[in-house]
Amino acid sequence: MIKYVGKRLLHLAWIMLAVSFLTFLLMYLTPGDAASKKLSAQGVAVSEEVLMQTRENMGLLRPFFIQYGDWMLHAMRFDLGVSFKDGFPVAEKLWKGLKNTAILMVVSILLSLLAAVPLAFLAALKKDSVFDHGIRLISFVGNSIPNFLISVLLIYFICVRAKLLPVVADKSVRGLILPCLALSIPIISRFVRQFRAEFLEQLGKPFVAGARARGVKEFYVLRDVFHNASINILTIVGLSVGTLLGGSVVIETIFRWPGLGKLAMDAITNRDYPVIQGFVLLTCAIYVTVNLITDISYHFIDPRLRER
Amino acid sequence: MKKLAKFSKLLVILCLLFAMTACSKASEESSAQGGQSQSAQGAQGAQGANAEPKLIRLAESFCYTSLDIHKDYYGWYTSIYGVSETLFRVADDMSIKPLLAKEYSVSEDGKTWTFQIADAMFSNKTPLTADMVSRNLQRAARENERFAYLASFTYATEGEKTLKITTPDIYPTMLSDLTAPELGIMDLDNTTDFDNAPVCTGPFVIKSFEPEGTVVVEKNAAYWNGEVKLDGAMFYYMQDDETKLNAMQAGDIDGYTSVTAAAKQILAADPASYVLTEIPATRLQFYVLNKNRLDDKVRQAVNLTVDLNSIADFLGGTVSPAVGPFSAAAPYGKVTKPAVDTAKAKSLLEEDGYVMGSDGYYAKNGETLTLSIGYYAARSLDSIAVLMQDQFKNVGIKAVLNVQEDPDSTYVATGEYDVALYCMIADKSGDPYYCCDALFRKGSKWALAGFANQKCEDLIDQLQYETDVNQRAKLANQIVQMSIDDNAFGYVGLFNKTTVTAKGVTGIAENCPFDFYGVSADTDVNK
Numbered sequence: 001m002i003k004y005v006g007k008r009l010l011h012l013a014w015i016m017l018a019v020s021f022l023t024f025l026l027m028y029l030t031p032g033d034a035a036s037k038k039l040s041a042q043g044v045a046v047s048e049e050v051l052m053q054t055r056e057n058m059g060l061l062r063p064f065f066i067q068y069g070d071w072m073l074h075a076m077r078f079d080l081g082v083s084f085k086d087g088f089p090v091a092e093k094l095w096k097g098l099k100n101t102a103i104l105m106v107v108s109i110l111l112s113l114l115a116a117v118p119l120a121f122l123a124a125l126k127k128d129s130v131f132d133h134g135i136r137l138i139s140f141v142g143n144s145i146p147n148f149l150i151s152v153l154l155i156y157f158i159c160v161r162a163k164l165l166p167v168v169a170d171k172s173v174r175g176l177i178l179p180c181l182a183l184s185i186p187i188i189s190r191f192v193r194q195f196r197a198e199f200l201e202q203l204g205k206p207f208v209a210g211a212r213a214r215g216v217k218e219f220y221v222l223r224d225v226f227h228n229a230s231i232n233i234l235t236i237v238g239l240s241v242g243t244l245l246g247g248s249v250v251i252e253t254i255f256r257w258p259g260l261g262k263l264a265m266d267a268i269t270n271r272d273y274p275v276i277q278g279f280v281l282l283t284c285a286i287y288v289t290v291n292l293i294t295d296i297s298y299h300f301i302d303p304r305l306r307e308r
Numbered sequence: 309m310k311k312l313a314k315f316s317k318l319l320v321i322l323c324l325l326f327a328m329t330a331c332s333k334a335s336e337e338s339s340a341q342g343g344q345s346q347s348a349q350g351a352q353g354a355q356g357a358n359a360e361p362k363l364i365r366l367a368e369s370f371c372y373t374s375l376d377i378h379k380d381y382y383g384w385y386t387s388i389y390g391v392s393e394t395l396f397r398v399a400d401d402m403s404i405k406p407l408l409a410k411e412y413s414v415s416e417d418g419k420t421w422t423f424q425i426a427d428a429m430f431s432n433k434t435p436l437t438a439d440m441v442s443r444n445l446q447r448a449a450r451e452n453e454r455f456a457y458l459a460s461f462t463y464a465t466e467g468e469k470t471l472k473i474t475t476p477d478i479y480p481t482m483l484s485d486l487t488a489p490e491l492g493i494m495d496l497d498n499t500t501d502f503d504n505a506p507v508c509t510g511p512f513v514i515k516s517f518e519p520e521g522t523v524v525v526e527k528n529a530a531y532w533n534g535e536v537k538l539d540g541a542m543f544y545y546m547q548d549d550e551t552k553l554n555a556m557q558a559g560d561i562d563g564y565t566s567v568t569a570a571a572k573q574i575l576a577a578d579p580a581s582y583v584l585t586e587i588p589a590t591r592l593q594f595y596v597l598n599k600n601r602l603d604d605k606v607r608q609a610v611n612l613t614v615d616l617n618s619i620a621d622f623l624g625g626t627v628s629p630a631v632g633p634f635s636a637a638a639p640y641g642k643v644t645k646p647a648v649d650t651a652k653a654k655s656l657l658e659e660d661g662y663v664m665g666s667d668g669y670y671a672k673n674g675e676t677l678t679l680s681i682g683y684y685a686a687r688s689l690d691s692i693a694v695l696m697q698d699q700f701k702n703v704g705i706k707a708v709l710n711v712q713e714d715p716d717s718t719y720v721a722t723g724e725y726d727v728a729l730y731c732m733i734a735d736k737s738g739d740p741y742y743c744c745d746a747l748f749r750k751g752s753k754w755a756l757a758g759f760a761n762q763k764c765e766d767l768i769d770q771l772q773y774e775t776d777v778n779q780r781a782k783l784a785n786q787i788v789q790m791s792i793d794d795n796a797f798g799y800v801g802l803f804n805k806t807t808v809t810a811k812g813v814t815g816i817a818e819n820c821p822f823d824f825y826g827v828s829a830d831t832d833v834n835k
Contacts, residue, residue, distance in 0.1 A: 030714075031712070031713070031714045031717040031718050032713070032714030032716065032717045033717070036714075036716050036717065037714075038380065039453070039454065040716070040732075041380070041381055042381045042384060042733065042823070043591055043687075043731065043732050043733045044454075044732070044733050044736060045732050045733075045742070045743075045746035045747075046454060047745075047746075047751075048751065048753070050453050050454055050456070053453055053456070054453045057453070085373075086372065086373040086374055086380070087379075088373055088374075088519075152554075155550075155551065155554045156554060159554060159558045159560075160554050160557045160558045163558065166558065166560050167551060167555040167558045167560045168365070168544050168546075168555055168560040168561065170522075253547050253548050254548045254550065254551050255551075256521075256544065256545060256546060256551070258520055258521060
């Protein structure tokens with residue numbers, strides 16, 4: 001196991017190197033730079049002289065490999081530099097964004113699992129019933145509505161019409177309700193469809209028919225079905241972490257939640273290379289680590305994997 | 309199975325612990341904010357034990373990570389928050405009024421400016437001195453590339469209240485430059501945290517600052533320039549237009565600017581609750597016609613075709629049709645341009661040898677008259693590009709849209725466009741020189757389009773050194789008129805500054821065309 005983990009962590013280093021290089025290259029080739037974005041942030045025209053001086057100060061006039069090499073040398077010493085936009089340490093900005101995104105992500109995934117697992121299980125057990133069709137239809141609709149529309153509808157009905165929650169929420173539990181709901185609705189819808197398919201596959205397996213034929217109590221049959229399906233469920237959840245890390249930018253903007261998604265989007269808009277590079281490294285590390293944890297957890301869930 | 313159960317339990321416990329930690333942290337932050345409100349209430353308490361504190365809650369589309377006035381554009385927001393003040397300010401009618409400088413004079417050679425500093429004091433009750441002003445301007449020169457030119461000036465003080473600034477050349481835009489919010493004055497000796505709590509002279513002081521989040525200010529009890537009507541203000545960072553509208557409708561905020569056309573319609577339907585104020589502002593939408601690729605008659609035909617009124621109508625009144633880059637109300641905004649005349653546009657094209665083809669487009673030598681419109685999807689330029697394409701089609705000109713994310717490094721830099729759409733602040737602070745310099749100079753980024761010429765350059769040089777305000781306006785009008793007559797530029801619209809306030813809320817700079825003013829001592833809430 002230790003050898004396996006070590007090997008995966010070695011892969012992580014290579015992946016991070018490749019991803020950081022590709023990202024740096026892509027940003028370098030993309031028109032526009034941090035200096036012009038910073039100087040014209042409020043729509044004020046600046047002279048070419050001021051622009052060039054700012055580029056010089058930011059080190060943007062250096063050749064590509066010098067810029068990348070310089071960044072990489074610092075990154076290897078865990079120094080991600082400072083943001084071009086405001087001069088604040090990138091690590092500090094990422095940590096703040098990560099904390100906020102993690103809160104949103106963990107709560108949303110928990111909420112999604114709490115709703116999706118029983119619904120999918122029941123829909124699979126009552127396949128082709130009215131309940132099943134209803135769940136499938138709702139999950140289809142929930143999956144189709146874009147995040148921003150769900151957010152706006154939630155705000156309109158819950159805050160403006162019913163006045164149950166404020167639009168201007170802080171980072172308290174009350175402030176967490178709407179963004180988590182907005183984020184969870186599409187996830188629940190997707191999970192329900194994926195989990196239902198997984199449960200159905202397990203329910204159709206010969207061991208289920210065999211167990212039932214032997215008169216095994218239904219509770220134990222379903223427990224085994226659930227157990228067997230849990231490996232793929234875990235994979236689906238693990239993969240959705242990556243989506244949630246960068247994909248909640250709309251939610252973060254609408255609900256004023258300063259997370260990683262919004263940080264990354266702002267950094268891209270402002271061509272803030274140090275922040276973009278830091279974000280890419282962080283998400284890459286999280287994504288690979290979550291998947292590693294998911295893979296390791298298979299060993300706990302499936303004894304056959306432990307024997308291999 | 310037991311291991312699975314244990315693992316699941318462990319996972320759930322970890323998640324719960326994490327969520328609880330987050331919530332408790334959030335609660336701490338929340339109670340910290342609550343503390344701020346109480347503090348604001350406490351300030352009111354000094355005036356009347358049971359009186360409700362007068363607070364205003366506003367939404368802002370921008371919030372920076374720092375409040376260091378001299379850096380980047382942070383000073384715009386400290387000015388909006390009513391925290392920082394400048395030596396001069398631009399009034400609603402675009403005239404320049406004294407603020408922290410109560411008087412000024414300029415030497416005969418136009419190079420030495422003498423300022424008498426007002427009897428102002430910082431929120432910590434330290435009197436403002438000429439030396440402090442001088443040090444602030446020099447700090448701004450060091451901290452902000454856009455103000456690096458201030459380092460070339462020499463600064464001298466006489467006594468506590470007289471500041472002399474000597475410039476290498478005649479510098480007629482001195483007063484206008486000193487209205488820039490980035491040149492706000494801080495107590496450099498007593499400010500210990502420039503990023504979070506600058507000590508300034510404004511009617512409000514920072515109570516709490518959350519970078520790119522909520523900013524809370526409270527009344528400056530030691531304000532030097534009159535009674536401050538409010539006890540405090542909160543500024544919520546809201547980028548999303550829908551969120552702002554919903555917050556307004558839910559009563560969570562008392563006002564915001566940059567109201568969209570759709571939101572304006574909704575809010576205007578309830579005049580009992582909301583007051584909408586709309587004034588032409590300083591942000592200009594314009595296009596540049598590439599003289600190197602289009603001959604005179606085609607450019608003239610284009611300008612006769614673009615119907616600004618229908619564009620303004622389509623944009624739901626968020627812009628006012630522009631004749632030139634400046635508001636027609638300004639003395640330097642007195643220019644004229646021909647009315648829309650599509651029949652004349654067609655005849656010009658025909659005079660130029662173009663023949664209407666069976667496809668409805670003009671062509672010459674077998675080549676369809678096709679214009680490439682460069683634009684970017686911001687400030688409604690995307691809508692304008694499509695509307696212009698449609699208007700061109702009606703007179704037989706084919707237009708191809710070329711959208712770019714970053715105009716400055718693409719079509720503007722290469723000059724590869726027939727028509728280039730752009731948006732910028734045309735009137736920075738009540739003077740025309742900045743815009744003339746940015747648009748019409750030989751070295752400007754628009755010079756690739758072929759407009760820059762010696763006559764214009766001479767006029768801009770004159771404008772640079774002209775000290776008489778009336779003469780400056782006259783020169784600016786001449787320069788802009790040249791750009792119109794030469795069909796080198798087309799001025800589409802000046803963005804309106806549209807502000808919505810709840811009934812009873814007044815004085816949030818809703819009648820000021822500049823973006824960098826907000827709450828002041830006169831801001832009031834009487835619901």
